[in-house]
Amino acid sequence: MANGSTRNLYLAATVACMTGALFGYSVGYIGGVLVLPSFLHHFHLDKLPPAELAAAQAGPVSAWLVGALFGVPLGMPICSRLGRKSCLTFSALLYVVGATLQLVDVNKSLALFNFGRLLNGLGVGAGTLVSPMYICEIAPLSERGMLLSGYQTAIQAAALAGFWAACAAHSNFSDSSSLQWKIPVAVQLLPGLLLLFGSLFVPEAPAFLADKGDLDAAVAALAWLRRLPRDDPSVKDEVEVLENIKAATATKEHSAGFLRQLRSRSLRKRLILGSGLMIAQNMVGLNALNYYAPVIFMSAGFTSVSTSLLLTGLFGLVKVLTAISFMFVFVKMRSNRFWLKFGSAVCGISIVILAFCVRDILAYDHIRDDRFDAQGVVSVLMVYVFAFAFGVSLGPISWNVCSEIFPSHLKAKCCAITTCVQWLFQIVIAGVTPHLLASLGWATYLVYAVFCAISFVWVTFFVPETKGVALGKDMDDLFELSLGSAVAEEHSITEVTSLLADGRCLARRDSVGLPI
Template identity: 25%
Template sequence: MAINDSSSSPPPAKLVTNGKPDRRPEAFEGNVTSFVVLSSIVAAFGGILFGYDIGISGGVTATASFLKRFFPHVYHQMQTDKHVSNYCKFNSEILTTFTSSLYIAGLLASLFASRITERYGRRASMLAGGALFLVGSAVGGAAMNVQMLILARILLGSGIGFTNQSIPLYLSEMSPPKYRGALTGGFDICVSFGILVANLVNYGTQKIKAGWGWRISLSLAAFPALLLFIGVLFLPETPTNIIQRHGGDLREARRVLQKIRGTENVEKELQDLATVVTNASKAAEEESPFRRIFRRNYRPHLVMALFLPFFQQVTGINAVNFYAPVMFRTIGQKESASLMSAVITRCISLTCTVVASLWLVDRYGRRPLFLTGGLVMFMAHAVLGGLLAAELHDHGSVPTTIAYLVLVMVCVFVGSYGWSWGPLAWLVTSEIFPLEIRSAGQSIQVSVNFLSTFAVAQSVLEMLCNLRFSTFFLFAGFVMLMTSFVFFLVPETKGVPLDHMMEIVWSKHWYWKRFVVSGRGGEEVEGRIKDKNTDVLI
């Protein structure tokens, strides 16, 4: 790709050090500007939609009026059948299909979305996602039968497939390296906030005596969808994508970069982006990103794209997100109390996510939060399993004190997830892929995330029915496995620019260095990255 820069801007600063390119990240100027913060807030509305659709299904499926209309068999089991085990009262394949259809649709849509994101830009995918959310919300609110409910979930899932593929990329490409954790973490904050809003809406609408409150719950997703759609119309495209889609023309990319960095002196970062885009374009001409990512040199990226989203789901978090009210009903809480318990757990999760995303992740790094969160989640699952094994039998309810202990342990679990795997799995997978495989890598990780979420949503009620309290011991085993995975194989990416991960992170890792070629495209890059905690020689 030929780089066309015919602007009248001052000549770029010197980009050579000792005869080689100066790619030191500290040479890139700029801070977090109000413009980039506002852009990130608008883009992160997609996270609110994702969270709302996760949380809303768990609430309506624990609401008597909704069950009576669409799932009368489950309603009968819950209300009158004394012979059905506590662990099995909500077990229904059609009920779980209502929840899980969202994610199989998202999986398929995310694969298609990667081509839209690559060819037409990140904004185009976000607009498509917002439009699908609007239609899905309307169909869900007007549903007259189970088929309409599932159609609505498929439309919403398709919208999630587009937004979850494009928004983390957009946020990571817009953010300065020093603050990327906080800005990209805004997506997961919005996911957690969306779940909280859904829990509050469910708590309020179940009090409507006429029995149609669930329609409000399902249709209110249209509000953040409309905000996302309108807001994206005013967002700029990322500088990387501008260069990528406009034949190497740097004028528009420079203008946007100056605006989001708050400085005129962006030449070093601009030239670095131009070099990366040129190399990525040449690579794309030789081989498609989906074929290239399977090369040996990208082995660590492929492993992260597969295992980080998988482990994020087998923590058991979405078993809690989808079915928290159902779980609290199982231990004997009434409808209103179970919905309020779900609200409490979500407040704890949101608080931990905000603290981690805005303060901890860019100060202490990704690995310490991954590891501490994993250890606390393991402990919470083990205690939950023990409490239910001792106190929850096939019939009857648990003592009030035990019910409160269960609520406390669920809060501990979602809080530790909120400061670790919640924001960090999305953050790390949004920042590790080189541009030449970025859209493919993001699509793979989103697809694996959706496939794993679908599997959990479809199976968790069956697991509770058959494994009972051992379900939590199973999740505890997965948490210990994934914590070991982080300890041995996930490197620290704090403060590293997106396009320098290969030479700074992977080529220095004790295991992954055997797969990657040091430097970009095999060239050895000189420079020194200094951070108050590290001093890494490149």
């Protein structure tokens, strides 16, 4: 990247990735905390009948999911009007206030705890909207895929930390101590405060500043991110792009309403692509696998609770290591389409094998023999294979693609739609999976295998390659933008938001990022 340094760029991207840490930790710790004896006793849940206990334990999970869904449209106007940086701060504030309310001991009220989880979810929802967008807009083309993949890495690492925080609290504090459940809850404040204070020091995305007409501030932010003087030649190259973006604010198409711009075939194709990837991310079966993993591990012969927890923790570790490997290695090896097809195929194969192993395991009704043990071990391996395949495909790439395919001035609105789709289907799958498992049993996994096959076919025939495609005109060309006027051509040029790349990034590239 010219003669500058990536230090500031990586710092800003790390701050943005903290919203992924909020996401992951919120998911990782809650399951363990909800079954801690101290939590159950503190909120008077330990004497409830099973049905009422299950309903009470579902409250914090449901509140968080609903909050995350509505946090996306809540953050959209902030992200669009006040800026990406302001939305990062907004996300952090909601999360920190929510975490604090969960620790406030007012009449041992579970309702207050649930309200805190709702605020957590609102903060996470706003964060899932803005962070991939911000990272995409500050990253040069050569670093874009790697830095965007850091978001998924943060999610998985924090989820693993949350899981082990609950386990450690159970092991190190007595069941009568409120610290047993309060410490895992309090740990939420760490990523929340890091994001809050970090967002105050990182710059606004230069693309947003230029889009709003503040070219001088955009140049200053760009120079800070690249650690280069404002008059450096590579900065000047990007300044030219900034000036074009500023000019775009005056075009008729740029000022047109969102509903009017939806008439564009190009924009509709991008929304279908982004929403489809988010749907596929949820429908291939990861949540179903997460739901049943402990039973699978115990069926493999690892019947003690501690060993089952260890294997579940290793499942999380596999996801973390896969996310890191994709971020630094796999993302640079092959195209997005290759990994999406690879992931869909391997996830489908592994979940079919898992389904038939679980069928035979359940048929034996926990009778121990060599065949049963072998099938149990294969089941465990398929869980890990699935985690790997998902972690190099739909897991990170869905977020990456959605953050880069939309025009700069429409990105907040379009990403709000695709992110809402993601959360909506996550809620649907979380609600439907237990019922499918109760009614279909092992065949539930075959249902998700069908969706893996659908995902493979869809990617093969309908998903274009976006890796290595510069933002702006190159991305417009990829989606066949044709507005049929000279103004449209000008608009297409001014939408080149690879302002965050050096001059070489403006070259047209092929599907795997190599100059033509």
